[in-house]
Amino acid sequence: MKSLFFLFVCFVPVLVWAQAPPFFLRGSVVDMNSGKPLKGALAKVFREDGSIKDSLFTEADGVFDAFALTVGKQYVLVVEMSGYIKASVEIDLNNIPDQVAQNMPGKQVDIQLIPLDAEKEKELKELEKKPNARFVYNTQSGKVDLDPQVSEAYSKQMNFVLKGDSALQEQPVQIPEQQKIPENTSTKESKNKNASFWLLSGVLFVLVAGGFFWWRKNTGKK
Numbered sequence: 055m056k057s058l059f060f061l062f063v064c065f066v067p068v069l070v071w072a073q074a075p076p077f078f079l080r081g082s083v084v085d086m087n088s089g090k091p092l093k094g095a096l097a098k099v100f101r102e103d104g105s106i107k108d109s110l111f112t113e114a115d116g117v118f119d120a121f122a123l124t125v126g127k128q129y130v131l132v133v134e135m136s137g138y139i140k141a142s143v144e145i146d147l148n149n150i151p152d153q154v155a156q157n158m159p160g161k162q163v164d165i166q167l168i169p170l171d172a173e174k175e176k177e178l179k180e181l182e183k184k185p186n187a188r189f190v191y192n193t194q195s196g197k198v199d200l201d202p203q204v205s206e207a208y209s210k211q212m213n214f215v216l217k218g219d220s221a222l223q224e225q226p227v228q229i230p231e232q233q234k235i236p237e238n239t240s241t242k243e244s245k246n247k248n249a250s251f252w253l254l255s256g257v258l259f260v261l262v263a264g265g266f267f268w269w270r271k272n273t274g275k276k
Contacts, residue, residue, distance in 0.1 A: 076122035078160030086166040091116025095135040138167035
């Protein structure tokens with residue numbers, strides 16, 4: 055019995071050491087137009103199953119501090135405030151090696167909330183369904199970094215909604231008149247030569263055939 059108790063006491067510290075420490079998520083929230091910190095914005099973290107893990111309100115300086123997340127899980131940070139469209143950030147803490155997770159620092163997320171516009175309310179409500187950003191483990195840097203594709207896609211859609219950026223719309227490709235490729239002159243000459251050849255061949259065939267039948271006819275009479 056004493057030996058079993060001794061093994062249990064020795065094994066517990068190993069389990070505690072093997073478990074990665076929390077990944078702390080901090081952030082700030084500002085008005086996108088003015089850059090002014092927003093006090094009282096509600097920041098919520100959702101688990102993969104959609105349940106709320108925790109929620110915090112921003113302080114006077116627009117900062118919320120901090121959510122303790124578990125390495126090996128996925129979360130969604132949602133920030134909302136009256137008069138603004140919601141912002142969401144996906145946080146994927148999977149695929150982080152154990153030795154890296156033991157000493158991994160947390161992450162600072164800076165959120166810019168977009169003010170609601172009555173004239174573009176429908177488009178803005180559609181925009182808030184898309185994630186503003188996504189954080190994933192980067193094997194090259196050994197850190198949890200931004201996924202540039204998600205951020206770029208959101209920025210393009212946001213610019214289109216707010217500014218009507220026509221560059222995002224697909225434009226038909228038009229070839230200027232002077233750039234249209236003219237028909238090759240050598241090809242034209244080749245076609246003309248072929249036509250002349252077959253015409254001459256036809257004429258010769260008719261003459262030879264006519265001469266042959268004339269010869270047979272006259273030879274038969276004799």
